Amino acid sequence: MARIATFFVFLCMAVIAVSVGAVLVFQFGRPLAEAVSLTLALLCTMAVAHLVFARSRERGQVAEVVDRIEGRLQEIDEDVGNLEGRLTGVETTIPRRTQEEIDPLFAEIEILGSLVKQMAETMADMETRIEEQEGRQYLPPPPEVTRVAHYAEPPRSLSYQGGEGAPQVPEARNRGAGTVRTPGPDDRISSREEGLDRRAEEAPFRSSRVSRKGRSDPGLRQTILDALESNRVDLYLQPIVTLPQRRVRFYEALSRIRDVNETIIEPVDFLDEAARAHLLPRIDNLLLFRAIQVLRRLSSRNREAGLFVNISAATLVDETFFPGFLEFVRTHHGYADLLVFEFSQADVAEMGVLELESLAALSDLGFRFSVDRISDLKMDFRRLADRGFRYAKFRAERILGEGAAMAGDIHPEDFGDLLQRYGIELIVDHVESEAQVLDILDLEVKMAQGYLFSPPRPVRPEVLQGNPPRAARRAAE
Structure with a gap:
């Protein structure tokens, strides 16, 4: 269809050019050679103008197509970015929610473990005290013997590397001369x-x-x-x-x-x-x-x-x-x-x-x-x-x-x-x-x-x- 339209346009151009040449020869009495030259020049001018307009129209159509393609690509990029954001949110949210649900359970388990441990230590201490009290009922009072300890009171040092609440040594140690009785x-x-x-x-x-x-x-x-x-x-x-x-x-x-x-x-x-x-x-x-x-x-x-x-x-x-x-x-x-x-x-x-x-x-x-x-x-x-x-x-x-x-x-x-x-x-x-x-x-x-x-x-x-x-x-x- 496009070729037929182009052929028809060029036919019309040729008819116009021949008509102009005939008018120059028969109406104005111009020489035939001059009329032919002007006819060919007019035909070429019209052909060139037609080609220029056709090319510009084609370039406009191509530019419109390219613009539409770029718009579609931008939409695709936005969709891909949204998809990446959603995936990232899912990867971040699921572990965090899981951790938030698990942390309270771990905290409760640790508290229960510490309570059980304290109960066990308390029971063991109570059993020890009961045994010692029972032993005191059957043991005679210890004889009064002079006890010379290595030091009467443990000194307190500022560079103590454990704080003041560390467990103390229950009995003074004998590193020098003196008599130490067996503790009852x-x-x-x-x-x-x-x-x-x-x-x-x-x-x-x-x-x-x-x-x-x-x-x-x-x-x-x-x-x-x-x-x-x-x-x-x-x-x-x-x-x-x-x-x-x-x-x-x-x-x-x-x-x-x-x-x-x-x-x-x-x-x-x-x-x-x-x-x-x-x-x-x-x-x-x-x-x-x-x-x-x-x-x-x-x-x-x-x-x-x-x-x-x-x-x-x-x-x-x-x-x-x-x-x-x-x-x-x-x-x-x-x-x-x-x-x-x-x-x-x-x-x-x-x-x-x-x-x-x-x-x-x-x-x-x-x-x-x-x-x-x-x-x-x-x-x-x-x-x-x-x-x-x-x-x-x-x-x-x-x-x-x-x-x-x-x-x-x-x-x-x-x-x-x-x-x-x-x-x-x-x-x-x-x-x-x-x-x-x-x-x-x-x-x-x-x-x-x-x-x-x-x-x-x-x-x-x-x-x-x-x-x-x-x-x-x-x-x-």
Whole structure:
């Protein structure tokens, strides 16, 4: 059809051109050659004009088709984008909803497990007390024998790496001269009561520098040295859980030593003497090395739980130890997000220029700090936050107003809000009852620690295989 139309147009053009030539010859009397030339010129002009108009029309049609195709492609792209968004939403929403439905079940299971565990421990303790009471009815009263203990009262050290609520050694150990009688049932009951009273009491905090002025104990010092040389320093972990889910968020690393009789000695008993003997850097070095081993094991199991490691202020200014210590943590800076160094408030308050420079060096590597054993609410916590402190530990009985009045212009219940303004997370420790948990939840506390959740438990020996790096050991010695 298009060819017929084109042929008809060209026929019309030829007729018009011939007609114009005939008019020129017969009407105007122009020569035939001139008329033919004008006829051909007119025919070519009309043909060229027709081709130009035809091409422009075709280009317009092609442009319209291309525009329609582009519009359809844009619609297809929009549909594909909407489909991708829906698929992404489905992939994100389904796991989140599933997790939201499962998390409450896990939280309830953990609570039930902790309650069952507490009931079992309570029943076991009641059975022990009943057996001891029955034994007391049939045993004669013990003879009065003078007892000379190694120390009358366990000293309290500010660099104590386990908090004040760690279990106390029930009986004083005989490391010197003296007569010690075998403890009977009365002694076990009174020892347990004394341990509970000792945990409940709050003695004034003293820095490790002051404690070094106390009376030296050569026997205990030798026991500490033997434990370090014979690898009888054990690592215990106590969990720090989130509230109200009670999911483990951190662990606190605590140290214990064993003497030749495999008797466990608590930090509250040996840290003062270790400070006087300048052995704290060696203990901190060993504790840090084993903490890195624990973090490796946790990361291999895809667990994101961090670790609180207590170090003393003396470690920060030890010229022979701290350079090796800093080099060791620099080689393990990948654990900076999971490793938190903890100091007591008394040690932080007495830090000088050298200690602050050491803190700044650790902070530059990405490590964070925590302050514990807080007894003074007047401290400048904003300055602590500027120096890299991100956590603060406060006793449960103090934040709930159960203990002695605190020094400061802020009520203990508002202490968490004060820390939150400076970017410091409050951790309530020494939690020992469910009633305390309920009161702490009313204060919107997010993390807690204490014997209610779990006592410190030893780390398996296979996790702690190996010794500290040679450079760090040589620096510590």
